[in-house]
Structure formats: structure tokens, C-alpha cells
Amino acid sequence: MTSALLVSFAMTLAMAATPILLASLGELVAEKAGVLNLGVEGMMLIGAVTGFAAATLTGSAYLGCLAAILGGLAASLVFAGLTLGLSSNQVATGLALTIFGVGASSLIGAPFVGKTVARIGPLFPAALAEHPLLRVVFGYDLLVYGALALAAAVGWFLKHTRPGLILRAVGESDTSAHSIGYSVLAVRTAAVAFGGGMAGLAGAYFSLELTPMWADRLTAGRGWIALALVVFASWRPGRLVAGAYLFGAVMTLELHAKAAGFGLLPPEILAMLPYLATIAVLTLISVRPGRVSAAAPACLGKSFSPA
Amino acid sequence: MASIITRRTLLAGAAGAAALPLAGPGASAQAPLGIGFIYVGPTGDYGWTHAHDVGRKAIEAEFGPKVKTSFVENVAEGPDAERVLRQLASGGNKLIFATSFGFMNPTVRVARALPNTWFEHATGYQRAANVATYNARFYEGRAVCGTIAGHMSKTGTAGYIASFPIPEVVMGISAFTLAARKINPNFKTKVLWVSTWYDPAKEADAAKALIDQGCDILTQHTDSPAPLQAAEQRGLFGFGQASDMKTYAPKAQLTSIVDDWAPYYIRRTKMALDGTWKSTDTWDGLKEGAVRMAPYGDAVPENVRREADLVKDQIIAGTLHPLTGPIKDQKGELRVKDGETMSDEALSKMDWYPEGVQS
Amino acid sequence: MPLLRLERRREPSRAMQYATPLLAVALTVMAGTVVFGLMGYDGLGAVRQIFVAPLADPQRWPELLVKASPLVLIAIGLSIGFRANVWNIGGEGQYLAGAVAGTAVALATWTREGAWILPVMGLAGILGGMAWAAIPAFLRTRFGVSEILTSLMLTYVAVQGLFFLVRGPWRDPDGFNFPQTRMFNAAQTLPAVSEGSLVHLGIPIAVLVACLAWIVLERTIAGYEVKVVGLAPAAARHGGFSERRTIWLTLLAGGGLAGLAGILEAAGPFGQLTPQFPAGYGYTAIVVAFLGRLHPVGILLAGLVLAVTYVGGELAQTAIGLPQAATGMFQAMLLFFLLATDVLIRFRIVPVRVARARAAA
Known part of the structure; x- marks a missing residue:
């Protein structure tokens, strides 16, 4: 590969990884608090469409991102109200949220099909990104850096802050967290809301940067990959970054290899790999239950009612 | 789909x-x-x-x-x-x-x-x-696009984002490549199978990969305008699909095959x-208006427009069939003899590619 | 200061178990009328098209049955696990695995005729679904891996596996490269219950399975075991019930029934495997299982309700131009309300004053 090719490859990879990283970071926080929200795809679609709508109406991609966060957050609060407020089943509620998101985004988006919007665009001035090697570092939009910064922030938050500790405690043992006097439901609601906002932002990355447009089902199933990635990363933000970039690399490499004239594997087999790898990782961390933080949060997916 | x-x-x-x-x-x-x-x-x-x-x-x-x-x-x-x-x-x-x-x-x-x-x-x-x-x-429209691509590609290599190798897609790739090779005999078409009709992000990434592999003109047989958007972003050219996609890529779209x-x-x-x-x-086809070409983009020079119009007019007049021999396949074997055209029946079963197609 | 609060019931309310699905439907109808009205559609008309029109027209009834039968079969299988707190959400994957296994038999016998072929296909379907469900069962019982995550991941693997087969090795050699298998022959196709009817053999099978499941769950030790393991795992251990065995049994039952549904759908309405075969029935079946309160008879009715909303959604598109997306929202609302009213089974709503008084007493 020539250096120009490498630069372009690296950039495609980073941009493919970013929305998955954003969505899975949000889901990671929710799962760390013990909530399994399978509605990521639905929240991403709602974020994608609200972001696009807001950006076309205001002319600002950043305001679009903000609207996307709010859209995803609003959708997640429906989920929170049901699963936490009324202790409904999380799996069923998450699936319903996805059905809802697909429908709602299509209805909201109908007037915006065929419209265009300016991309979020590179963060740094073009002069800084002129040299190819500098472009790999300075050539991206805000969200690529933002996702990485957020991953670091989430890692630090979970590990080194008191609220982070409480959040993990709530996910590991809701009853004891409750008996010490923490509000399990408040913590979980906040975690779910964070997950919703991040999923919304991830959706906006599609409609405002990768493919600046709105069309039905624009995210084409990336939300499910984000869900798998959280497990693949065994609930650790650092591994999440590695996992998202690894996923981006494999997908980008597949296309590059085929464009260069040789296929790696049948595309269907390649598409299975992330999920097979996730099952393998899950099994491995369960076989060697070393540190507690390496395994699934103990209360994941279980309802909690304080009474 | x-x-x-x-x-x-x-x-x-x-x-x-x-x-x-x-x-x-x-x-x-x-x-x-x-x-x-x-x-x-x-x-x-x-x-x-x-x-x-x-x-x-x-x-x-x-x-x-x-x-x-x-x-x-x-x-x-x-x-x-x-x-x-x-x-x-x-x-x-x-x-x-x-x-x-x-x-x-x-x-x-x-x-x-x-x-x-x-x-x-x-x-x-x-x-x-x-x-x-x-x-x-649609393959008639592909021939018009191929003519333009043959003139305008500097690297002589087009990228073709394709869904599945069914006859409809195969004949489109073939018509495009044959038309381009009439202009530039060394013209090559790199086909990238994405195994989907619709996945905008993947289509965009496929477009970028093709561009990185030296393609300076893109076309597609998938449904979204994403590849055209990618061409626009890289300052290259491409063709729209199914409808006029100029709003998505005002500079990059050279023309579009409009259903x-x-x-x-x-x-x-x-x-x-x-x-x-x-x-x-x-x-x-073009004659009945079932296939139309969107207005040429500003980047298409006058002489290329004339050539493309000529191909279009000849197809409409029935004097030109995009799949006319001699056509050799990828192995160099003569599949359609000089002067012969592929019958509709042969087209509808087509499962081979002419020379110049890399798939 | 809230005026009402939730108070846990000593026992789940039986009355509410029956009342809440009806309440959810009623709330969906009301909310749907308002929401569609606000969107500029004839709200009441939309609701009538979605909920009433398919039932009002006897011509639609066989179609409702055809649509409902795979949902019912899968949902019954999943519900057995849900009762025991085994969260198999990979019904879709097991459904596909069953269809693939049965199709393998069909493709191997496509030049043959004989009454034995269809039963063998059915058996292969059941085994295929079971095999797919055995993976989460093994990983859960051997390594303690959550079956929620593994069964979900395996669904994607199954979808891609099916794509690989129909686009590659199983592609119809006479099919112009179209990604689909050959059509099954007459001996491999599910017969209709009566000549010319849409109602195929899979429908009586689904009803039969629902009845059998009812008997097994309510009247046998195995059914009791499932219930006890789900409700009171500690008590189950004391009673000598093995959680491990329950996990295996419920996952195999769920996988087997989903696999059966898969091959019935492939050999019935489809008559072949195509990339469009994965239609999300396995996910919808989760909804059906909950809507039916994890009870076989309830699931039978719930499957029909879901089928009504699908068929009605199509009618609403043609009759009043309601977009398909609106039907999706309608279904989501139905599920949201159902899940929301669920709370009434375990809790009662009481005014805060009363609750305080009781607490003081």
C-alpha cells in the first residue's frame, strides 16, 4: 500500500468506527447500571432524523447534533419510564423501542427525503490537514475526536469517581445499593438517558457526516452491532475503542481488498465474525472469572422495584 | 429489491x-x-x-x-x-x-x-x-454513462458498486464497460460487490475504497446516493441511479439514469x-422514455456531451445496440461475433463479463 | 407530591392478568386515534381499519391464521423458557436454523417423491432449531454465560448463514443467479387443509402445539418444575428440581418449536428459501409471548391480535393512505401500553393517604 492509500484507509476506518463507538459507549453505561436496552437501533434512527431535520431547519450541523442527542434521549426516557418506573421487561421494551424508532423516524423524516444538508465537516482548518500524515491526525470532524474523548471520560468516570462507583454498584447489586441509601431508579434513569443521547448522536453521524441525507432505515442495523460490541469489549471503555476500531478496520479492509481484486472471505462469513467473536469473548471471560469488572454486570436485564 | x-x-x-x-x-x-x-x-x-x-x-x-x-x-x-x-x-x-x-x-x-x-x-x-x-x-442508459466515463476518466478506471450478480446488474456493467472501451480501449471497470441493495454507509465506504484504488469515476447499481456523495467529497465524478441525484452531488453528478x-x-x-x-x-428503453438521462453536469465538456448525445440518439434510432460484437469475455474468448448483437434472451441470462471488467 | 403510589400485591392478580391486555388494547385505540388525528389522518378511521376491518371480513380470516401461526409456534416455545426465567431471545435464529435444516433435506430429495419426505423435513427443522438453541444452553449451564446475549448474537450468525447458503451453494442452478433456492416439489410442500384453501397444515399444528403446551405446563410435573424454577429458584433447589435441567429443557423446547415454525413456513407459504425469509418473526414472537401472558391460550389469541394489526395496517394503507410506518408505531404503542399495564398484576395503585395509613397501622 502506498502512503496515500494508508492515510485514506485509516480515515475511512476511523469514520466507520465513530458512530458504533458512540452508540456502544452509551449502551455500556446503561448496562453498567444494570439496564439492557435493546432499542439502540431505534434510538439511533430517531437521532438521525431529528438531527437531520434540525440541521436543515437551522442550517447548523452542530445544532443538528444537539437535536439528535435530545431526540435519542427522549426515546430512551420512554424506555426508562416503562422498565424502571413500571418495572416492565427490559428485553421486550427494548424491542418495542426499536419498532417504535423505525416507525417514528420514517414519519418524521418523510418531508425531508431528497433534501440535503452541509456535513459537520472537519474540525481543524484545512491548512493543518494538508500533509497526508497530518491529515490522519487533524483531518476529522468533531465527533471522531469527541467519541474518543468521551470514551476516556466514561472510563475515568466509571473507575475513579464516586458517582461512577455508585453506578457500578447499582449494576452489580441493586438491593445492597438500595439498602445503603442510593436511589437505584434515579441512577439507572440517568444511565439510560445517557445511552439514549449517545445513540441519538451516533445516528446523527450518519445523517450529518457519513451520508448527509435522510432515507428510511438509514443506519441499516448498526445499532445491533453496537450492542454486540459492548459485550465484545466486556464492558470496558478502553476495549470498546479497540473493538470499534477493529470492527471498522475489518469492514474497511474487506472493501479495500475486494476493490484491489481479492476477496478475503465470503461477505456473509465475514459479517458473522463480530458476533462469533462476541460469543467467544463472553465465554472466555466467564471461564476465567478474574476481576469482577471483566464480567457482565450482575443485575443486567433484571427489574428492580424498591418496595 | x-x-x-x-x-x-x-x-x-x-x-x-x-x-x-x-x-x-x-x-x-x-x-x-x-x-x-x-x-x-x-x-x-x-x-x-x-x-x-x-x-x-x-x-x-x-x-x-x-x-x-x-x-x-x-x-x-x-x-x-x-x-x-x-x-x-x-x-x-x-x-x-x-x-x-x-x-x-x-x-x-x-x-x-x-x-x-x-x-x-x-x-x-x-x-x-x-x-x-x-x-x-437500463443498460441503454449505462452505455451513455460509459461513453462519458471513457472520455472523462484520467486514470482510465471506473469504480462500479454493485449489489448481486443477477443478469440485470451484469448487463449494466457490461454495457457501461463496452461503451467506455470504445473511447478508451484500455478502460477498466473495477466492480465491488457489496451484497446489499441499500446500506448508505457501506456504499459510501465502498466508494472511498474504489477511489483509493485508483478509480476516478464512480457508478453504482445500489439504491442510495451515498457513492455519489463520496465522489463529490473527493472532488471526483460519478453517475446517479434511479433518479436525478444532482441535489446530493451538484458538482460530481455527470448525469443520472432516471427510471x-x-x-x-x-x-x-x-x-x-x-x-x-x-x-x-x-x-x-430510452426510446420510449422509460429510461431517461438527467441533464449533464457542468463538468461535462461540450464535445463529450455531443458524443454522449450521439450514443443516446443512435440507441433511440435503433442503429446502435450497446452489446454489439465483437465482445470478448474476461478470458479473451470471443463471445459475440463481429457485427452481431446480443439477443434479449441472451441478455436476460447473461452471467459473464466482457474484457476490461475486474470483478 | 404524588397522590398515588404503587403497592406490591401479596400475589399477582389473576383478574388483572386477564384485564390488562384488554386495557392495553383500549389504551392503544385511544392513543392511536389521537396521534393519527394529530398527524392529519382520520384517527378513528385508521384505528377501525387496523383493528376492526380484518376481523369484519371473513375473506381475511384465513390470512390472519397464516400470518399468526409461525408467531404462535415460536412464542409458545419462548414462553416456556420465559416462565422459568430463561431469556431465550434468539427465536429468530432458531427459526432460521430450522428452516435451513429442513431445506437441506428438501434439496437433498428434490428429485424424489414420497409421503415420508415432509415428515423428515419437519423433524430436521425441529432438530435444527434445537441444535441452535443448544449452544446458549451449553454455554449457560457449563460456563454461566448469559443466554440473552448468546441467543441474540446467534441470530445474526443464522441470518448471515442463510444468506450465504441461498446466495452461494444452495442457489437455484436454473435461477439466473438470483439468490434463492429452487422451489420445493409437490411432495416437499405443505398441503392445504382443504383443496384450494389458504389454510395450510401448519395452522392445525400450531393449535395442537398450543393445546399440548397447555396440558404439559399446567398438568405435568415438568410444567410445574418450570414454573417453580422461574418463580422461586431457591425453593426449586430445595424441592430437588435442577435448574440446569430446566435450562436445557426450556431452551430445547423453544428452539425445537421455533425450528418447526421455520420449516413449516419454508415448506408452506414460501415453498423455498430466499433472502427475504428472515422477516423478524422471532422478535415479534417475543412480543406475542408477553401479550399472551406466557400462557398458551393467551399466546394463541395474541398471535391473532398481532396478525390483525399487520393485515389491518395494509388495509389502512390502501383505504386511507396511512403510511406503513404508522402501523409500526401502532404496534409499538400496543406493546408499550401492555408492558405499562403489566405493573397492575403485581402492584395495586392506591392513594398515598391510604398507603400511609396502612403503613402506620
Whole structure:
């Protein structure tokens, strides 16, 4: 590969990884608090469409991102109200949220099909990104850096802050967290809301940067990959970054290899790999239950009612 | 989704014999003619289904109160389609358009049970007295694009983002490449199979990969404008698909192959209204307006426009067939002799690529 | 200060178990009328099209049955696990695995005729679904891996596996490269219950399975074991019930029934495998299982309700131009309300004053 090719490859990879990283970071926080929200795809679609709508109406991609966060957050609060407020089943509620998101985004988006919007665009001035090697570092939009910064922030938050500790405690043992006097439901609601906002932002990355447009089902199933990635990363933000970039690399490499004239594997087999790898990782961390933080949060997916 | 198969000539004779005008109630002046559409995707896909829905609206605009159209979107190809077709028929629709290849078996089955309803199946090959088929010669448009690409590509390499190697896609790749090689005999087409009709992010990444591999002009047989957007971002050129995609890529789009079902839909509706509808097999192209070329982009120089127009005019006049020999395949074997053209039957089974295609 | 609060019931309310699905439907109808009205559609008309029109027209009834039968079969299988707190959400994958296994038999015998072929296909379907469900069962019982995550991941693997087969090795050699298998022959196709009817053999099978499941769950030790393990795992251990055995049994039952549904759908309405075969029935079946309160008879009715909304959604598109997406929202609302009213089974709503008084007493 020539250096120009490498630069372009690296950039495609980073941009493919970013929305998955954003969505899975949000889901990671929710799962760390013990909530399994399978509605990521639905929240991403709602974020994608609200972001696009807001950006076309205001002319600002950043305001679009903000609207996307709010859209995803609003959708997640429906989920929170049901699963936490009324202790409904999380799996069923998450699936319903996805059905809802697909429908709602299509209805909201109908007037915006065929419209265009300016991309979020590179963060740094073009002069800084002129040299190819500098472009790999300075050539991206805000969200690529933002996702990485957020991953670091989430890692630090979970590990080194008191609220982070409480959040993990709530996910590991809701009853004891409750008996010490923490509000399990408040913590979980906040975690779910964070997950919703991040999923919304991830959706906006599609409609405002990768493919600046709105069309039905624009995210084409990336939300499910984000869900798998959280497990693949065994609930650790650092591994999440590695996992998202690894996923981006494999997908980008597949296309590059085929464009260069040789296929790696049948595309269907390649598409299975992330999920097979996730099952393998899950099994491995369960076989060697070393540190507690390496395994699934103990209360994941279980309802909690304080009474 | 936008799947196409054609075996028209194999069955055309048999079907033609059976195709007699149906004695039906027709449409009286008072009651509007019910026309139903069944779509495989959402009307908001800005691709295949969107184009058919534009055609449906054209019927409404043309005939006003004389017709009443309705549609069911996002219908899965399979048992759901059969149910929807039956519903459309029992809901008072006299003429029903089934707009995807995968609706073929359901359409034929339902039509057998409902001999007084007229069915039109897009891109299929099974006909009956009350089942007509129709399709468009998109490959003619591909030849026009190929001509432009042959002139405008500096690297002499085009990137082609493709879904599945069905004959419709294969003939498009072939027509494009053959036309470009007439201009530039060393022209190459790199085909990248993405195994999907619709996944904008993946289509965009495929476009970037092709550009990185030295392609400086892009075309696609998938549904979204994403590849064109990628070309625009990199300052390169490409062709739109299914509709005029200039809003998405004002600089990059050189032209676009526009699916225009309106002429056919209006023609068939008129026949249904007049009571002259009968089962036919239609494969319209540039000549009939089923395939149109969007206005050339600003980047296309005057001489290239003339060349492209010439190809278009010759195809319309019937003096040029995009798949005319000598055509050698990728192994260098002569598949179509000098001066011969590929028959519709051969096209509809095509599973090989001409020289210059890298897939 | 809230005026009402939730108070846990000593026992789940039986009355509410029956009342809440009806309440959810009623709330959906009301909310749907308002929401569609606000969107500029005839709200009441939309609701009538979606909920009433398919039931009002006897012509639609066979279609409802055809649509409902795979949902019911899968949902019954999943519900057995849900009762025991085994969260198999990979019904879709097991459904596909069953269809693939049965199709393998069909493709191997496509030149043959004989009454034995269809039963063998059915058996292969059941085994295929079971094999797919055995993976989460093994990983859960051997390594303690959550079956929620593994069964979900395996669904994607199954979808891609099916794509690989129909686009590659199983592609119809006479099919012009179209990604689909050959059509099954007459001996491999599910017969209709009566000549010319849409109602195929899979429908009586689904009803039969529902009855059998009812008997097994309510009247046998195995059914009791499932219930006890789900409700009171500690008590189950004391009673000598093995959680491990329950996990295996419920996952195999769920996988087997989903696999059966898969091959019935492939050999019935489809008559072949195509890339459109994965239609999300396995996910919808989760909804059906909950809507039916994890009870076989309830699931039978719930499957029909879901089928009504699908068919009605199509009618609403043609009758009043309601977009398909609106039907999706309608279904989501139905589920949201159902899940929301669920709370009434375990809790009662009491005014805060009363609750305080009781607490003081």
C-alpha cells in the first residue's frame, strides 16, 4: 500500500468506527447500571432524523447534533419510564423501542427525503490537514475526536469517581445499593438517558457526516452491532475503542481488498465474525472469572422495584 | 429489491397467444378505476420504490378523478406479498402493479384465482392472460454513462458498486464497460460487490475504497446516493441511479439514469380505462422514455456531451445496440461475433463479463 | 407530591392478568386515534381499519391464521423458557436454523417423491432449531454465560448463514443467479387443509402445539418444575428440581418449536428459501409471548391480535393512505401500553393517604 492509500484507509476506518463507538459507549453505561436496552437501533434512527431535520431547519450541523442527542434521549426516557418506573421487561421494551424508532423516524423524516444538508465537516482548518500524515491526525470532524474523548471520560468516570462507583454498584447489586441509601431508579434513569443521547448522536453521524441525507432505515442495523460490541469489549471503555476500531478496520479492509481484486472471505462469513467473536469473548471471560469488572454486570436485564 | 430477471422471449409466444382482451366491467364514467401498487421498499427510499411511486402519482395527475390509486409499501417478498395482492384486488382495484421481481410467484398465484383483475409484474418473466410484465432497458442508459466515463476518466478506471450478480446488474456493467472501451480501449471497470441493495454507509465506504484504488469515476447499481456523495467529497465524478441525484452531488453528478415508469403506467392505465388492456411483455428503453438521462453536469465538456448525445440518439434510432460484437469475455474468448448483437434472451441470462471488467 | 403510589400485591392478580391486555388494547385505540388525528389522518378511521376491518371480513380470516401461526409456534416455545426465567431471545435464529435444516433435506430429495419426505423435513427443522438453541444452553449451564446475549448474537450468525447458503451453494442452478433456492416439489410442500384453501397444515399444528403446551405446563410435573424454577429458584433447589435441567429443557423446547415454525413456513407459504425469509418473526414472537401472558391460550389469541394489526395496517394503507410506518408505531404503542399495564398484576395503585395509613397501622 502506498502512503496515500494508508492515510485514506485509516480515515475511512476511523469514520466507520465513530458512530458504533458512540452508540456502544452509551449502551455500556446503561448496562453498567444494570439496564439492557435493546432499542439502540431505534434510538439511533430517531437521532438521525431529528438531527437531520434540525440541521436543515437551522442550517447548523452542530445544532443538528444537539437535536439528535435530545431526540435519542427522549426515546430512551420512554424506555426508562416503562422498565424502571413500571418495572416492565427490559428485553421486550427494548424491542418495542426499536419498532417504535423505525416507525417514528420514517414519519418524521418523510418531508425531508431528497433534501440535503452541509456535513459537520472537519474540525481543524484545512491548512493543518494538508500533509497526508497530518491529515490522519487533524483531518476529522468533531465527533471522531469527541467519541474518543468521551470514551476516556466514561472510563475515568466509571473507575475513579464516586458517582461512577455508585453506578457500578447499582449494576452489580441493586438491593445492597438500595439498602445503603442510593436511589437505584434515579441512577439507572440517568444511565439510560445517557445511552439514549449517545445513540441519538451516533445516528446523527450518519445523517450529518457519513451520508448527509435522510432515507428510511438509514443506519441499516448498526445499532445491533453496537450492542454486540459492548459485550465484545466486556464492558470496558478502553476495549470498546479497540473493538470499534477493529470492527471498522475489518469492514474497511474487506472493501479495500475486494476493490484491489481479492476477496478475503465470503461477505456473509465475514459479517458473522463480530458476533462469533462476541460469543467467544463472553465465554472466555466467564471461564476465567478474574476481576469482577471483566464480567457482565450482575443485575443486567433484571427489574428492580424498591418496595 | 430492485431485482430484475427477464426471460421474455422464451415465453413471449405462448403468452401472446393466450393474451386476449379481457371482458371485464372496465371503468364506467362515474366510478373511478381502482389501481393498486405493491412496493418492496418504503416510498421514502429515494431509489427503486420512490421511482415507482413517482409513476403512480403521474397516473393521478394524468387521469384525475377517473382513477383512484393506492399502494402498500414495505411488503416482504413472499407470503405477505400474496396476501397484499389479494387485498388490493378485493379492495376494488382492477389494475395492480407488482413492482419487484420477488413478487412474481405471488402475483401469478393470485392472478390465477382472480381472472377478472389485471396484474402487471415488473421485471419478471411469467405471464398469463391477466398478467403482463414490464421492465426497462437500463443498460441503454449505462452505455451513455460509459461513453462519458471513457472520455472523462484520467486514470482510465471506473469504480462500479454493485449489489448481486443477477443478469440485470451484469448487463449494466457490461454495457457501461463496452461503451467506455470504445473511447478508451484500455478502460477498466473495477466492480465491488457489496451484497446489499441499500446500506448508505457501506456504499459510501465502498466508494472511498474504489477511489483509493485508483478509480476516478464512480457508478453504482445500489439504491442510495451515498457513492455519489463520496465522489463529490473527493472532488471526483460519478453517475446517479434511479433518479436525478444532482441535489446530493451538484458538482460530481455527470448525469443520472432516471427510471421513469410514468409513460408506461399512463399508457397501461389508458388501456384499462378504454377496455383494451391485454397481457403483454414490455421492455422499454430510452426510446420510449422509460429510461431517461438527467441533464449533464457542468463538468461535462461540450464535445463529450455531443458524443454522449450521439450514443443516446443512435440507441433511440435503433442503429446502435450497446452489446454489439465483437465482445470478448474476461478470458479473451470471443463471445459475440463481429457485427452481431446480443439477443434479449441472451441478455436476460447473461452471467459473464466482457474484457476490461475486474470483478 | 404524588397522590398515588404503587403497592406490591401479596400475589399477582389473576383478574388483572386477564384485564390488562384488554386495557392495553383500549389504551392503544385511544392513543392511536389521537396521534393519527394529530398527524392529519382520520384517527378513528385508521384505528377501525387496523383493528376492526380484518376481523369484519371473513375473506381475511384465513390470512390472519397464516400470518399468526409461525408467531404462535415460536412464542409458545419462548414462553416456556420465559416462565422459568430463561431469556431465550434468539427465536429468530432458531427459526432460521430450522428452516435451513429442513431445506437441506428438501434439496437433498428434490428429485424424489414420497409421503415420508415432509415428515423428515419437519423433524430436521425441529432438530435444527434445537441444535441452535443448544449452544446458549451449553454455554449457560457449563460456563454461566448469559443466554440473552448468546441467543441474540446467534441470530445474526443464522441470518448471515442463510444468506450465504441461498446466495452461494444452495442457489437455484436454473435461477439466473438470483439468490434463492429452487422451489420445493409437490411432495416437499405443505398441503392445504382443504383443496384450494389458504389454510395450510401448519395452522392445525400450531393449535395442537398450543393445546399440548397447555396440558404439559399446567398438568405435568415438568410444567410445574418450570414454573417453580422461574418463580422461586431457591425453593426449586430445595424441592430437588435442577435448574440446569430446566435450562436445557426450556431452551430445547423453544428452539425445537421455533425450528418447526421455520420449516413449516419454508415448506408452506414460501415453498423455498430466499433472502427475504428472515422477516423478524422471532422478535415479534417475543412480543406475542408477553401479550399472551406466557400462557398458551393467551399466546394463541395474541398471535391473532398481532396478525390483525399487520393485515389491518395494509388495509389502512390502501383505504386511507396511512403510511406503513404508522402501523409500526401502532404496534409499538400496543406493546408499550401492555408492558405499562403489566405493573397492575403485581402492584395495586392506591392513594398515598391510604398507603400511609396502612403503613402506620
